[in-house]
Amino acid sequence: MELLKQKVIREGIVLGQGVLKVDSFLNHQMDPFLMREVGREFTRRFAGEAVTKVLTIESSGIAPGIMTALELEVPLIFARKQKSLTLTEDIYVEQVYSFTKQVSNDITVAKKFIAPGERVLIVDDFLANGEAALGLARIVEQAGASVAGIGIVIEKSFQPGASRLKEAGYRVESLVRIAALENGAVSFVEEA
């Protein structure tokens, strides 16, 4: 997705240890027009997948998720990273490890929002080790629903997440794929 790639080039900041900071348009400040284009692009790519619901995880997944849900004309669910006192009904819980924050979180989804047989599109802002996406996929499958695909805004292709998801049989569509973050520069995977 060229618009997104240009945004990464112009505004992304490479920190040490393979970290790309995109807080001017994706992770803290958000560009609503770019988010809408992200939603439209996921909708084009997953148009044939009969998606009934979009599932993401708080917080940075919500904006691309709601725009995708709007375009696909289905609800969005965002998984929470911990239990909320106002969610008292039955919930699915999966543990995921965040390498960025170096903590394990429980991610939770209320059972009533995923029905057996649903086709759930998972959307997230970043794909690195794949922990969050795999946790979300396990929740979908616990519900007796199926994963219609996994839409990622920025894939760090030098980390194992994309391979893990594909080996597990999921269709992964990443809008930008980063080959390396070295010497303060972003290099992209050459598209075929």
Place this chain on the structure above:
Amino acid sequence: MELLKQKVIREGIVLGQGVLKVDSFLNHQMDPFLMREVGREFTRRFAGEAVTKVLTIESSGIAPGIMTALELEVPLIFARKQKSLTLTEDIYVEQVYSFTKQVSNDITVAKKFIAPGERVLIVDDFLANGEAALGLARIVEQAGASVAGIGIVIEKSFQPGASRLKEAGYRVESLVRIAALENGAVSFVEEA
């Protein structure tokens, strides 16, 4: 906003202690069409306020916030409830107390995203005691910017938040105002 009121009547669940659960369309599962209408309504109400940025707080504020930002054609910033390891630059920090969760959180915004003189519209999903909105307003003012207004999806008018914000001089626009949550039922404030 009649559409929202009907949604509260049909899908809202009154729990004890003044808690309204709206997790089927606002706090966990989200209705993207309703969120778009919320964004359009805030845009109508604050059209004359020369808004340059929308500010909200993770997580439930992000969907109404991004839709409002899209309609107003300005960026969205979401305040974080704790520091992230990938945010290393200078940040504004304010402490806010959550009565629902019974904890104090630091809310943070990177300084570079609010410039002096900006007109910032604060958007949030709920207004109860006003702690979050007041914390966000203090951040805007620390930055030398001004609060263009405060847009609330659901106001609990039986709690002191709206009064506190108005006494502090802010223009508050709430799309639904709830007079009471008693005996399992929602009653609304009669609009003049």
